[in-house]
Amino acid sequence: xxxxxxxxxxxxxxxxxxxxxxxxxxxxxxxxxxxxxxxxxxxxxxxxxxxxxxxxxxxxxxxxxxxxxxxxxxxxxxxxxxxxxxxxxxxxxxxxxxxxxxxxxxxxxxxxxxxxxxxxxxxxxxxxxxxxxxxxxxxxxxxxxxxx
Amino acid sequence: xxxxxxxxxxxxxxxxxxxxxxxxxxxxxxxxxxxxxxxxxxxxxxxxxxxxxxxxxxxxxxxxxxxxxxxxxxxxxxxxxxxxxxxxxxxxxxxxxxxxxxxxxxxxxxxxxxxxxxxxxxxxxxxxxxxxxxxxxx
Numbered sequence: 001x002x003x004x005x006x007x008x009x010x011x012x013x014x015x016x017x018x019x020x021x022x023x024x025x026x027x028x029x030x031x032x033x034x035x036x037x038x039x040x041x042x043x044x045x046x047x048x049x050x051x052x053x054x055x056x057x058x059x060x061x062x063x064x065x066x067x068x069x070x071x072x073x074x075x076x077x078x079x080x081x082x083x084x085x086x087x088x089x090x091x092x093x094x095x096x097x098x099x100x101x102x103x104x105x106x107x108x109x110x111x112x113x114x115x116x117x118x119x120x121x122x123x124x125x126x127x128x129x130x131x132x133x134x135x136x137x138x139x140x141x142x143x144x145x146x147x148x
Numbered sequence: 149x150x151x152x153x154x155x156x157x158x159x160x161x162x163x164x165x166x167x168x169x170x171x172x173x174x175x176x177x178x179x180x181x182x183x184x185x186x187x188x189x190x191x192x193x194x195x196x197x198x199x200x201x202x203x204x205x206x207x208x209x210x211x212x213x214x215x216x217x218x219x220x221x222x223x224x225x226x227x228x229x230x231x232x233x234x235x236x237x238x239x240x241x242x243x244x245x246x247x248x249x250x251x252x253x254x255x256x257x258x259x260x261x262x263x264x265x266x267x268x269x270x271x272x273x274x275x276x277x278x279x280x281x282x283x284x285x286x
Contacts, residue, residue: 003189004196006169011200014162014174014244018201019208021155026218033266033273042152047247049156050163054252057164080260087239088246088261092268094231097224097276101243102232103176106198110205115218119229126233127181 015107021046024107026099033096163248166197175245176201177236239265 022028023046032043095101100108100119108116163174170193172179182194218225236242239261241250246265250258276282 003170003193006165007193007196008200008203010162010166010170010174011197012204012207013165013200014159014176014197015201015204016208017155017158017160017162019155019204019212020158021152023155024205026220030273030277033270034277035270036274036278042149045149045152046156046159047251049153050160050248051156051252053157053160054163054248057160058167058252061168080257084239084257084261085264087235087237088264089268090231090235091239091242092235092265093272094228094235095243095265096269096272098220098228098232099218100225100228100232101176102180102236103201103242103244105229105232106176106180106201107205110202110209114222115220115225118222119218119225119232122226122229123233124180124184126230126235127177127184127237128233129230130234130237131185 014103017046017050018104018107021049024104026104029095029099029101029104033099159244159248160252163244163252167249173245173249175241175249177233177242178240178245180233181237235265 018024022042028040028042031038031040091101098105098119100116102123105116105119105123109120166172166174172193174197179194179197183191183198186194220228232242236245239246241247241258241261243265246255246258246261251262
């Protein structure tokens, strides 16, 4: 129960951060990505603010816990491979077209507009499709085709 | 710019608390994936975080009367959503997971992912807005 409440609180905080910084407005994302238009540095500012706080927090945890801390470790030991690059390229195309990445799109569901709803349903469908492809690759027994 | 930094700091604080209290990386694509594919308690924790995001949107809309919506045809949004969902699963993260959390951990993988999707997105915007001249100019 406690984990549910802390997750909820973290979600609210994250969403407020996205709203305050204007990241839920796709126009602000496009304005950052459009280097040949009227460029806006805001997205870089959001990333900078977020990383400054989170990096400091993780450093503090590592210092406090010493060798027992896993806070400073990268999330996992996976390699830089075709899956990382290919997936990032697909995500980049979708992000560039819409101005939505997963977080802002979910916050924008609150607008009640049809656009964010269609985007989020399609995003979930893309994840389910990926899960199905993974399953089929695993079942075909050809590990050389495994993309992640 | 001050609002961007402040909002970013709140996101960083959320990622920090989520790591310390729930022991998880605050990557939204990973959380959505968990809400879809995990079972039982684990699933409801992800759903809980996502509900929090929507609650924040509702509260913010109430106080500011600002409801931004994209100026794109629904079919384009659906295609974009499909790519974002599929791509973030394959590469294991999005702007928050690789961007905020991964870079804060000085992960080389995340840096490569962030540079790749940023450059791809910038090229995409250039093609869509300036070559094909679709959508309303910003």
